[in-house]
Amino acid sequence: MSLIVQKYGGSSVGDAGKILNVAGRIGATKDSGKDVVAVVSAMGDTTDELIELAQTISPQPDPRELDLLLSTGELVSCTLLTMALRTLGYQAISLSGVQAGIRTDTVHGKARIHRIETERVRQELELGRLIVVAGFQGATEDLDVTTLGRGGSDTTAVALAAALGAERCEIYTDVEGIYTADPRIVPEARKMADIGYQEMLELASYGAKMHPRSIELGAAFQIPIYVASSFKETQGTLIHQKADERPMEDRIKVTGIAYDTNVAKITVRSVPDRPGIAAALFEPLAQTGTSVDTIVQNTSVDRTTDISFTVSRTDLPLALAQMEAVVQEIGAGDLVSDDTLASVSVVGSGMQNTPGYASRMFRVLADGRINIDMITTSEIRITCIVAEDRVEEAVRALHATFQLDQVD
Numbered sequence: 186m187s188l189i190v191q192k193y194g195g196s197s198v199g200d201a202g203k204i205l206n207v208a209g210r211i212g213a214t215k216d217s218g219k220d221v222v223a224v225v226s227a228m229g230d231t232t233d234e235l236i237e238l239a240q241t242i243s244p245q246p247d248p249r250e251l252d253l254l255l256s257t258g259e260l261v262s263c264t265l266l267t268m269a270l271r272t273l274g275y276q277a278i279s280l281s282g283v284q285a286g287i288r289t290d291t292v293h294g295k296a297r298i299h300r301i302e303t304e305r306v307r308q309e310l311e312l313g314r315l316i317v318v319a320g321f322q323g324a325t326e327d328l329d330v331t332t333l334g335r336g337g338s339d340t341t342a343v344a345l346a347a348a349l350g351a352e353r354c355e356i357y358t359d360v361e362g363i364y365t366a367d368p369r370i371v372p373e374a375r376k377m378a379d380i381g382y383q384e385m386l387e388l389a390s391y392g393a394k395m396h397p398r399s400i401e402l403g404a405a406f407q408i409p410i411y412v413a414s415s416f417k418e419t420q421g422t423l424i425h426q427k428a429d430e431r432p433m434e435d436r437i438k439v440t441g442i443a444y445d446t447n448v449a450k451i452t453v454r455s456v457p458d459r460p461g462i463a464a465a466l467f468e469p470l471a472q473t474g475t476s477v478d479t480i481v482q483n484t485s486v487d488r489t490t491d492i493s494f495t496v497s498r499t500d501l502p503l504a505l506a507q508m509e510a511v512v513q514e515i516g517a518g519d520l521v522s523d524d525t526l527a528s529v530s531v532v533g534s535g536m537q538n539t540p541g542y543a544s545r546m547f548r549v550l551a552d553g554r555i556n557i558d559m560i561t562t563s564e565i566r567i568t569c570i571v572a573e574d575r576v577e578e579a580v581r582a583l584h585a586t587f588q589l590d591q592v593d
Contacts, residue, residue, distance in 0.1 A: 186218060186219065186220050187218075187219055187220070187351075187352045188219065188220040188221070188222065188310070188349055188350070188351040188352060189214055189219045189220070189221055189222075189351060189352055189353060189354075189355060190221075190222045190223075190224065190342050190343075190345050190346040190349070190351045190353075190354045190355070191210075191211060191214065191221060191222075191223045191224070191342075191354075191355045191357060192223070192224040192225070192226075192320065192338055192339060192341070192342035192354065192355065192356045192357065193207050193223065193224070193225050193226065193266075193357050193358075193415055194226045194338070194356075194357065194358040194359065194415075195226040195227055195228060195229050195230070195231070195232075195262075196229065196358065196359040196415075197226075197357055197358060197359065197415035197416075198225055198226065198228050198262045198265075198266065199228055199229040200228070200229075201265075203415075204262070204265050204266050204269050205269050205272075206415070206416075207223075207225075207266060207269075207357075207415060208266060208269035208270045208272075208273055208275075209273065210357070210415065211223050211266075211270060211275075211315060212270065212273050212275050212315075215275060215315055219352075220310050221315050221316070222306065222310075222316045222318060222345055222349065222351070223266065223315065223316065223317045223318065224317075224318045224319075224320040224338055224341050224342040224345065225259060225262045225263050225266055225317060225318075225319065225320055225338070226258075226259060226262065226320050226321060226338040227255075227258025227259050227261065227262055227321070228258070228261060228262045228265075231258040231261070231262075232255055232258050232321075235254055235255050235257070235258060236251075236255070239251055239254055248293035248294050249293050249329060251293070251294065252293045252294060252296075252322075252329075252330050252331050252332045253330045255321075255322075255332050256281070256282070256319070256321070256322040256330050256332060258321075259282075259319035259320050259321050259322060259338070260279075260281060260319050262319075263279045263280075263281075263317045263318065263319040264279045264317075266279070266317050267279040267317045270315055270317070275315050276312070276313055276314045276315065277314055277315040277316070277317060278309055278314050278315075278316060278317070279316075279317045279318075279319070280305065280306070280309075280316060280317070280318050280319070281318075281319050281322065282318065282319055282320075282321075282322035282323045282324065282330070282341065283322075283323070283324040283328060283330065284305060285301070285305065285306055285316075285318045285319075285345070286301050286302030286303055286304065286305055286306065287301050287322070287323035287324065287341065287344070287345075288300050288301070288302065288323060288324060288325070288326065289323040289324065289325060289331045289333070290325070290331075291325050291329070291331070292331070292474045293331055293332070294331075294332060294334060294474075295333070295334040295474045296323060296325075296331035296332060296333055296334075297333075297398075298323060298333070298340065298341075298344050300348075301344060301345060301348040303348050303349055306318075306345070306349065307349070318341065318345065320337065320338025320339075320341040320342065321333055321337040321338045321341060322337070322341075323341075333398075335396075336395070336396030336398075336399070337396065337398075339356060339395060339396035339398075339399035340396055340398045340399045340402065342354050342356065342399070343399040343400075343402040343403050343406075343408055343410060344402055346406075346408045347402055347403075347405075347406035347408050351408065352409075353408065353409040353410070353411055354403070354408050354409070354410050354411070355410075355411045355412075355413070356395070356399075356410060356411065356412045356413075357413060357414065357415035358394070358412070358413075358414065358415065359414065359415070359416065360394060360412075360414060361376060361413060361414040361417060361419050361421060362376045362377065362412050362413060362414075362419075362420070362421040362422035363376070363377050363380055363385065363388070363393065363394075363395070363412055363422040363424070363441075364376050364377065364441070365377065365440070365441045365442065365584065365589035365590070366441060366442040366443075366580055366581075366584045366589065367444070367580065370444075370577045370580050370581060371442075371580060371581050371584045371590075373584070373585075373590035374584065374589070374590070375589060375590055375591075376422065377422050377440075377441075378420070378422065378423070379422060379423040379424070379425060379427060380422060380423075380424055380427065380440065380441075381424075381425070381426065381427035381534065382400060382403060382404035382424060382425070382426060382427075383404070383534060383565060384440045384441070384532055384533065384534050384565060385400050385424045386400040386401060386404065387443075387530070387532045387563065387565055387566040388440070388441050388443045388530075388532050389443075391443040391444070391445055391528055391530040391532070391566065391568055393441070393443045395412065395424075400424065403424060404426075407426060409423060409424065409425040410423070410424040410425070411423050411424070412424065438533050438535035438536055438539060438542065438587075439531055439532070439533035439535070439536065439542070439587040439589065440532050440533040440534070440535075441532050441533070441589065442529065442530065442531060442532070442580050442583050442584050442587075442589065443529075443530045443532060444527060444528060444529045444530070444576050444577070444579070444580050445527060445528045445530075446498075446527045446573050446576065447497045447498045447499060448478075448495055448497065448498060448526045448527050448528050448570065448573075449495065449496055449497070449498045449500075449501040449504075449522060449523065449524040449526065450493055450494070450495050450522065450523045450526055450558070450559070450570065451493065451494055451495075451496065451501075451504060451505065451508060451520065451521075451522050452491055452492070452493040452520070452521045452522070452523075453466065453491065453492050453493075453508060453511075453512060453517050453518075453520055454491050454517065454518040454519050454520070454521070455489045455490075455491070455517055455518030455519075456489060456490050456491065456492050456515065456517045456518075457488065457489060457515060457516055457517065458485040458488045458489055458490050459488075462515060463482075463492070465511060465514070465515050466492065466508070466511055466515070467494075469507045469510075469511060470496075470504060470507060473503060473507065475496055475500045475503060475504050475507075476496065476497065476500070477494050477495070477496055478494070478495045478496070478528075478561065479493075479494060479495045479559045479560075479561040479568070479570060480492070480493070480494045481493045481494070481559055489518075493559065495526075495528075495559065495570060498524050501522060501524055505520065505522060508520055525572060525573050525574075526558060526570050526571065526572065526573055527570070527571060527572070527573040527576035528568050528569070528570050528571075528576075529568070529569055529571060529576050529579045529580055529583065530566055530567065530568040530569075531546050531566065531567045531568075531583060531587065532565060532566045533565060534565045536564075536565055536566075536567075542567060543562070543567050545586065545587075546567055546569065546583060547569075549579075549582050549583055549586045550569060550571070550579060550582070552582075553575075553578060553579065553582050555571050555572070555575045555578065555579050556571065556572065556575075557569045557570070557571060558570040558571060558572075
């Protein structure tokens with residue numbers, strides 16, 4: 186019997202009625218002749234509420250204790266869903282991340298999965314049971330509970346699909362698939378029937394509604410990922426190794442527009458211009474798991490330079506604390522930050538080695554009098570850092586310019 190891994194987000198299990206709806210969906214998949222491992226997020230806004238509760242006790246909660254607290258949200262939803270499945274007459278069992286064999290590193294709050302010990306899950310499948318796994322969590326070798334970071338339940342689901350050799354991983358949420366832009370901002374945005382891993386990874390990394398690490402795992406283990414609504418029976422979007430059947434020169438040049446408001450910029454001024462300075466600045470950030478995206482270094486003047494870089498807004502307080510110590514150590518000038526920024530990105534594999542796309546993007550922003558603060562690119566992506574209060578306008582203008590509302 187082939188295996189499907191299904192993941193249900195917090196909006197899909199937000200109350201008892203929605204949990205019963207999800208149970209019906211899982212049961213229908215089982216009735217169609219498939220084994221099912223379901224992964225669930227915490228109900229609704231539970232995670233945010235638990236963080237707020239922790240911060241009323243301690244402004245900076247201990248990361249280990251916070252992880253253990255946050256993991257309870259998924260335990261509630263996975264046990265309630267299991268009860269619902271049993272009420273419908275199915276054999277089902279709930280498993281925490283630890284019980285499901287998910288082993289991680291020791292970076293609390295942003296743990297990465299090292300391996301999955303699948304023996305327990307396989308035993309339960311052999312007994313004919315439906316399995317409901319608490320997403321977003323795992324455990325270290327010492328069995329300390331860890332969490333995988335925001336959107337970590339997507340990663341849990343794809344990792345389980347890879348470890349168990351599943352036919353595919355299905356992600357059910359409150360949207361009907363992957364769109365050319367956020368349909369809440371661009372009503373003309375078009376739902377895509379399918380998209381390749383590479384393009385989806387760029388969209389996810391720069392704001393689209395998927396966890397980038399889940400896409401990386403899908404690509405690495407060639408697990409097709411299907412994204413659809415848990416509330417409607419409409420067709421979703423398949424993320425897979427997409428073979429472009431059209432002639433190379435006729436490929437779509439731009440696939441979608443992504444944006445992200447979880448952006449902050451740090452600038453270190455008057456940095457001594459000598460070997461080893463960049464390493465001294467960024468190694469402390471790497472050691473604490475703080476991801477750095479765009480980096481800009483100005484031309485040296487009087488043997489000093491300014492270095493600006495972006496981090497997520499949620500990581501800004503920790504990053505600033507680390508930089509304050511480094512600035513004194515290397516003899517730099519002052520340190521400034523800006524948390525009023527956002528990123529807007531144009532993504533498309535067809536842009537590779539094709540001139541003109543950057544200039545078109547810059548012209549659209551210029552015509553809209555939207556200032557570009559920083560620029561970063563990859564082979565298939567161009568990203569501009571702009572003011573947060575102008576980013577939605579930028580998304581709409583770029584979507585129209587690249588005619589993404591038009592069907593191929």
